[in-house]
Amino acid sequence: MxxxxxxxxxxxxxxxxxxxxxxxxxxxxxxxxxxxxxxxxxxxxxxxxxxxxxxxxxxxxxxxxxxxxxxxxxxxxxxxxxxxxxxxxxxxxxxxxxxxxxxxxxxxxxxxxxxxxxxxxxxxxxxxxxxxxxxxxxxxxxxxxxxxxxxxxxxxxxxxxxxxxxxxxxxxxxxxxxxxxxxxxxxxxxxxxxxxxxxxxxxxxxxxxxxxxxxxxxxxxxxxxxxxxxxxxxxxxxxxxxxxxxxNKDQTEVEDYFKDRNFPTELIKILPLFKFKINLKEAKINLKDIETLLWSWHHPLKFAIYPYLHMLRFMLLQKEHTSLSSLRKRFRIIN
Known part of the structure; x- marks a missing residue:
């Protein structure tokens, strides 16, 4: 830094x-x-x-x-x-x-x-x-x-x-x-x-x-x-x-925080993937939202989360692959 x-x-x-x-x-x-x-x-x-x-x-x-x-x-x-x-x-x-x-x-x-x-x-x-x-x-x-x-x-x-x-x-x-x-x-x-x-x-x-x-x-x-x-x-x-x-006991919801700052809808939809613990069934993620952020979104935050977006896309495409089990555990992801 x-x-x-x-x-x-x-x-x-x-x-x-x-x-x-x-x-x-x-x-x-x-x-x-x-x-x-x-x-x-x-x-x-x-x-x-x-x-x-x-x-x-x-x-x-x-x-x-x-x-x-x-x-x-x-x-x-x-x-x-x-x-x-x-x-x-x-x-x-x-x-x-x-x-x-x-x-x-x-x-x-x-x-x-x-x-x-x-x-x-x-x-x-x-x-x-x-x-x-x-x-x-x-x-x-x-x-x-x-x-x-x-x-x-x-x-x-x-x-x-x-x-x-x-x-x-x-x-x-x-x-x-x-x-x-x-x-x-x-x-x-x-x-x-x-x-x-x-x-x-x-x-x-x-x-x-x-x-x-x-x-x-x-x-x-x-x-x-x-x-x-x-x-x-x-x-x-x-x-x-x-x-x-x-x-400061500010009760602003996470989604509202991102909406108020004009972040794209696609990012807001996939915010469940940015939690400490991730439940894929509850998240209901559309792969197209991740791909839109990867290929079409331009923002300074994108450069920080770009590798993670790529990893998420890969994991969702290969979600049944057993070799990803250790990675899911590391990221605290459950299906």
Whole structure:
């Protein structure tokens, strides 16, 4: 995503009075793979301008860094501190330290101590963190007896919020009771990291439906909610609109949303294919609608959903083919 596209995202957040932008794209190698290395002066200037733009809109920028890869000795903490100092110098005062998706067994003690050292060093920065086990499904054997989470939670500064994705890495719905379970386990502020609209695990699927991850009452129990969309600005603006409608109790129906913006009837007819879970029998899709969108529709959103439209067309044409069963499962499609 370009800086210009990120600026558009800030505009969407501002329209809905949403107050945070989390910068932690995995494609930024200096955030994750090459976290020990410094950003270029050009990048720092661009990020500084982005921070300034966000400040004018009363949106805080949370800078994420993932030091779990290659953190091998005590000298690495100095590299992490240097990285945070450089970001602080251009206006960042919210930093998230991430230990997700490391694909290696790590110590909860080590991870918590890394965060604590940063908290101690930077008194004016608000820190947040993502543990290596960040969902109920990853907590082994469970949220209360996981050795990693037990050590991490006991040692981590009690004021530091953690990100949690729910019962699964991608959770369809989290109840008030679920959230009470998390709170009782961690006894610290929890930010719900919501992958409802994310598609990096099921490319090219796109989800374009109203936000349904939580009951509104659940929002009062959480420190915050951070949605993780697709990285495609045309799609993400829609996802933010739906999330903003939820937060602001706007009851606009999904079909009306697209009608009000003059999207073609063919797209509105196939919106059931853009749900988190898809029931083909209930959807009653006409293949011609997909083909019209593929061959005759011209709109910026089309370029984002074009691969998915092609995949849908292929799957509908080959709907009885057994080789597609794994793909249907991945896209959460039932016949």
């Amino acid at each position: 370009s800086w210009e596209e990120r600026a558009r995202i800030l505009g969407s957040l501002e329209r809905h009075n949403l107050n945070s932008f989390f910068y932690c794209p995995k494609e930024d190698s200096f955030h994750r793979t090459n976290w020990k290395e410094s950003y270029s002066d050009e990048w720092m200037n661009q990020f500084k301008a982005f921070i300034s733009m966000a400040n004018k809109k009363n949106i805080k920028i949370i800078f994420g860094i993932s030091p779990g890869l290659g953190f091998t000795n005590s000298s690495d903490i100095n590299l992490l501190i240097n990285k945070i100092e450089s970001i602080q110098a251009i206006g960042i005062d919210n930093v998230a330290i991430l230990f997700d998706d490391l694909f290696q067994n790590s110590s909860g003690v080590t991870h918590a101590e890394i965060v604590n050292q940063c908290v101690e060093k930077f008194k004016t920065i608000s820190f947040l963190t993502v543990p290596q086990e960040y969902s109920l499904s990853q907590a082994k054997p469970d949220i209360l007896t996981s050795l990693y989470l037990k050590d991490f939670n006991e040692i981590l500064n009690p004021k530091v919020p953690i990100f949690w994705t729910g019962n699964q890495v991608v959770s369809k719905y989290s109840s008030v009771e679920d959230i009470h379970t998390w709170i009782n386990a961690f006894k610290r502020p929890i930010i719900f990291w919501d992958n409802y609209y994310a598609n990096d695990y099921c490319v090219p699927k796109i989800i374009l439906e109203s936000y349904q991850s939580l009951h509104f009452d659940a929002t009062k129990l959480l420190e915050g909610i951070m949605i993780n969309p697709t990285g495609m600005v045309e799609v993400d603006e829609i996802c933010i609109d739906f999330f903003g409608n939820f937060i």
